[in-house]
Amino acid sequence: MNNFSSRTLWRFGYSARLLRNNHLRTAASNTSFPAVWMLLTQYSGRIPGCFVVVKKNSFFTMPETVEEKANLELYSPRPEVRGMTLLNREAFKRTVVVPVLKVKKETVNPLLKSLKHTVLQRPGLKRVVEDPEDEESRLVILDPHKIPEFSLGESEQEVLKRLNVRPEVSKYNLELTYENFKSEEILRAVLPEGQDVTSGFSRVGHIAHLNLRDHQLPYRYLIGQVIIDKNPGITCAVNKTSIIDSTYRNFQMEVLAGESNLVTKVKENNIAYELDFSKVYWNPRLSTERGRIIELLKPGDVLFDVFAGIGPFAIPAAKKRCRVFANDLNPESYSWLLHNCKLNKVDNKIKAFNMDGRDFLLGPVREELSKELPLLNEEQKTSFHVVMNLPALAIEFLDVFRHLLVGEPCSTAGLPTVHCYGFSKHDDPAKDIQERAEASLGTSLDGRCSTYLVRNVAPNKEMLCISFQIPADVLYKRPCPDEAKPAPKRLCTSKDFSEEKLLS
Numbered sequence: 001m002n003n004f005s006s007r008t009l010w011r012f013g014y015s016a017r018l019l020r021n022n023h024l025r026t027a028a029s030n031t032s033f034p035a036v037w038m039l040l041t042q043y044s045g046r047i048p049g050c051f052v053v054v055k056k057n058s059f060f061t062m063p064e065t066v067e068e069k070a071n072l073e074l075y076s077p078r079p080e081v082r083g084m085t086l087l088n089r090e091a092f093k094r095t096v097v098v099p100v101l102k103v104k105k106e107t108v109n110p111l112l113k114s115l116k117h118t119v120l121q122r123p124g125l126k127r128v129v130e131d132p133e134d135e136e137s138r139l140v141i142l143d144p145h146k147i148p149e150f151s152l153g154e155s156e157q158e159v160l161k162r163l164n165v166r167p168e169v170s171k172y173n174l175e176l177t178y179e180n181f182k183s184e185e186i187l188r189a190v191l192p193e194g195q196d197v198t199s200g201f202s203r204v205g206h207i208a209h210l211n212l213r214d215h216q217l218p219y220r221y222l223i224g225q226v227i228i229d230k231n232p233g234i235t236c237a238v239n240k241t242s243i244i245d246s247t248y249r250n251f252q253m254e255v256l257a258g259e260s261n262l263v264t265k266v267k268e269n270n271i272a273y274e275l276d277f278s279k280v281y282w283n284p285r286l287s288t289e290r291g292r293i294i295e296l297l298k299p300g301d302v303l304f305d306v307f308a309g310i311g312p313f314a315i316p317a318a319k320k321r322c323r324v325f326a327n328d329l330n331p332e333s334y335s336w337l338l339h340n341c342k343l344n345k346v347d348n349k350i351k352a353f354n355m356d357g358r359d360f361l362l363g364p365v366r367e368e369l370s371k372e373l374p375l376l377n378e379e380q381k382t383s384f385h386v387v388m389n390l391p392a393l394a395i396e397f398l399d400v401f402r403h404l405l406v407g408e409p410c411s412t413a414g415l416p417t418v419h420c421y422g423f424s425k426h427d428d429p430a431k432d433i434q435e436r437a438e439a440s441l442g443t444s445l446d447g448r449c450s451t452y453l454v455r456n457v458a459p460n461k462e463m464l465c466i467s468f469q470i471p472a473d474v475l476y477k478r479p480c481p482d483e484a485k486p487a488p489k490r491l492c493t494s495k496d497f498s499e500e501k502l503l504s
Contacts, residue, residue, distance in 0.1 A: 074096055074145070075096075075122070075180075076188075076189055077092045077094065077185065077189040078091065078093075078094050078189075079189075081190055082189065082190065082192075082193075083190070083192070084190050084219075084222060085219055085221070085222055086221065087221075087222045087225045089178035090178075092177060092178040092181060094175075094176050095173050095174065095175050095176070096173075096174050096176060097144075097171050097173060097174070098120065098141055098142065098171075098172050098174045099142040099144055099147045099150045099169045099170070099171065099172070100139040100140060100141050100142065100169070100170050100171070100172040101139070101140045101142065101160070101165065101168075101169065102131060102134075102137050102138075102139060102166065102170065103137060103138055103139075103140050104136060104137055104138075104165075105136060105137065105138055107163055107164075108128055108138050108140065110163055111140060111159070111160075111163055111165065112127065112128075112140070114159045114162075114163065115142075115156060115159055117146070118143060118147065118156055119140060119141065119142055119143065120141040120142060121143065122180075124179065124180050125141075125174070125180060126141070127140065127141050128140055129141065129172075139170075141172065142169070147169065150171065152167055178229075182230070183226050183229075183230040183231075184197055186226050186230075187219075187223060187226060190219060191215075191219055192215075195215055195216075196213065196215075201227060201237075202283070202284055202285065203231075204264055204266055204275075204277050204282055204284060205264030205265050205266045205277075206234060206235045206236055207234070207235075207262065207277055208224075208227045208228070208234045208237040209238055209239075209240065209253075209277070210223070210227070210237065210239045210240070220239055221256050221257060223237075223256065224237030224238075224239070224255075224256025224257030224258070225237070225256070225257040227257075228258050235258045235259050235261075236255060236258040236259050236260070236261060237255070237256045237257045237258055238253040238255050238256060238277075239253060239254050239256055240252070240253050241254050253278060262276055262277045262278040263275070263276045263277075266284065268284070268290070268312060269287065269290070269291050269294075269316060271315055271319065271344060272343060272344070273310055273311065273312065273315075273336075274336065274339060274340060274343060275310050275336050276332065276336070279330075279332040280309060280310055280330065280332050280333045280336055281309050281330075281333070282310065286312075286389075286454070289454045289455075289465065290313055290316070291316075292452075293313060293385075293387060293465075294313070294316045294317060294320065296385070297317055297320055297322050297383075297385060298320075298322075298381070299322065300321065300322065300323075300381065300382055301317075301322045301323075301382060301383045302322065302323045302325075302368070302384045303322050303323070303324045303325070303385050303386075303387065304325045304327075304360075304361075304364075304365050304368075304384070304385070304386045305317075305324065305326040305327065305389075306327055306360055306365075306386065306387065306388045306389075306390070306394075306397070307329075307387075307388060307390040308326035308327055308328045308333070308337055309389075310333055310336040311326060311336075311340045311341060311350075313326075313387050313389065314326035314337070314350055315340060315341065315344050315346055318341075318344075318346035318349040318350050319344065319346060321349075322349075324349060324350040324351070325350075325351045325353070325368065326350050326351070326352050326353070327352070327354070327355055327357065327360040327364075328353075328354065329354070329355065329356050331354060334353075334354035337352055338352055357388075357390065357394075357397055358397055358400055361386075361400040361401075361404070362400060362404070365386070365404075366405065369384065369404070369405060369416065370405055372384070373405070373409065373410060373411075373414055374410050375410075376410055376411045376414040377410065377411060380411075380414070382414070383414075383417065384415075384417065385416065385417050385418075385419065386416050386417070386418045386419070387419050388418065388420040388421060389419075389421045390421065391421040391422050391423045391463050392423060394420050394421055394422060395420060395422045395433070395436050395437055395440055396440065397440075398418070398420060398437055398440035398441050399440045401418070401441060401470050401474055401475055402441065402442055402474055403475075403476065404475055405475055405476050405477070406476065407476060407478075408476065408478065409472045409475070412472055415469045415470050415472060415475060416469070416470050417467060417468070417469050417470075418467065418470060419465055419467045420465070420466050420467075421454070421463065421464070422436065422437075422463075422464055422466070423457060423461055423462070423463055424461070424462050424464060425460050425461050425462075429451075429453070429462040430453075430464065433451055433466050434451060434466060437449070437468070441470075441471075441474050442474065443471055443474050445466075445468050448468055448469065448471065449466055449467060449468035450467050451465070452464060452465045452466075452467070
């Protein structure tokens with residue numbers, strides 16, 4: 001199997017697992033469901049054998065079915081909005097002709113139940129409207145795609161006959177406004193034809209975080225306002241304007257629409273965090289991964305969080321009654337870490353540090369391991385975990401573990417387990433991450449590590465987590481035999497005395 005095929009199958013398996021395990025958690029993790037995802041959940045269940053993989057944080061147009069193409073024709077805004085850069089909601093008004101049935105008021109509900117696949121199912125649009133000519137009747141709007149040429153099929157006619165409704169289809173002028181169009185319909189109508197449309201974003205509390213492409217930038221303010229209009233609870237839309245700084249893990253951003261308040265509150269796995277999104281790193285797409293690591297911990301375990309951020313690993317671990325040492329170099333992250341520890345009432349269970357990651361490992365981590373590991377025996381269940389979530393650089397820090405401690409391990413079972421994150425653009429990402437980790441550690445990890453694909457960050461760029469127990473021969477520096485034994489005392493000879501006499 002060539003590299004391309006193996007990579008494709010590997011990523012396909014991950015995507016299937018992601019959809020199976022995570023799609024129900026997405027709403028609870030403050031990551032918005034893009035409107036396109038909503039379409040996927042509606043249609044995938046109706047197409048036997050159809051499996052569609054949706055990449056998070058990507059900007060795309062979905063392959064269109066015949067029904068969707070018909071929807072585009074009927075529910076597209078007016079052509080005059082093409083090229084609009086500042087939102088004018090009034091320009092989206094248009095009238096479409098739809099089929100209706102005239103029905104007595106008392107017959108409306110039975111008819112809706114019997115013709116539920118034929119009546120209009122468009123979200124935000126009424127299926128039943130008043131009859132301007134008869135107060136005792138109502139007009140039931142039918143789906144124009146199900147009633148071609150305004151002609152009823154035999155099954156519909158049978159239903160009407162049973163309900164004693166005249167099988168006469170009339171035409172009705174249905175007015176559509178900006179409120180009736182979905183965000184991707186608006187953006188597809190505005191942006192130049194054939195260009196990608198973005199309706200996906202990361203949700204961080206009340207903030208929608210977009211990563212717009214260059215061709216979308218002229219329309220960025222309109223896009224931001226549409227995202228706010230179409231997503232309840234979103235009051236601010238921002239666009240990333242630079243890559244993440246690898247030192248403090250923050251990035252420059254531009255407020256596209258809404259309020260400029262970037263201090264927000266998020267909830268992840270039933271724990272609340274507060275943060276200033278413009279000054280600290282937060283990625284809601286890592287919610288499931290953080291939960292996976294927390295599941296590995298048991299009460300009484302010790303966690304060293306080298307790049308802790310505002311505490312999404314540290315605080316849940318402390319809630320689980322683990323002892324936690326959390327560190328971050330960014331002063332803002334450290335400040336919000338302390339704030340969130342108090343907010344979640346675990347400030348007495350977490351020792352927080354504002355240090356470089358290397359200094360944290362060489363200082364507090366080495367000190368704690370030197371103190372704790374000699375006390376372990378085979379019966380004790382305490383485990384030590386080191387989380388290193390700085391994918392751009394973390395693997396380069398692994399060399400710190402070389403001879404971090406001096407002596408002999410009392411129990412190999414107590415050796416710390418490292419969970420180190422990294423990016424890879426290699427055809428075989430797992431192999432690449434392992435080889436780079438081995439180079440930093442100076443030893444082979446074959447048969448001693450596991451690699452987990454966290455997510456696809458960009459085309460041909462994966463984020464992975466490699467987990468392994470630090471080998472004893474890496475972690476410990478054994479004393480040399482000559483250093484371990486005291487130097488033997490030498491007997492004095494007559495020559496020594498004569499030499500001493502001459503010197504004096």
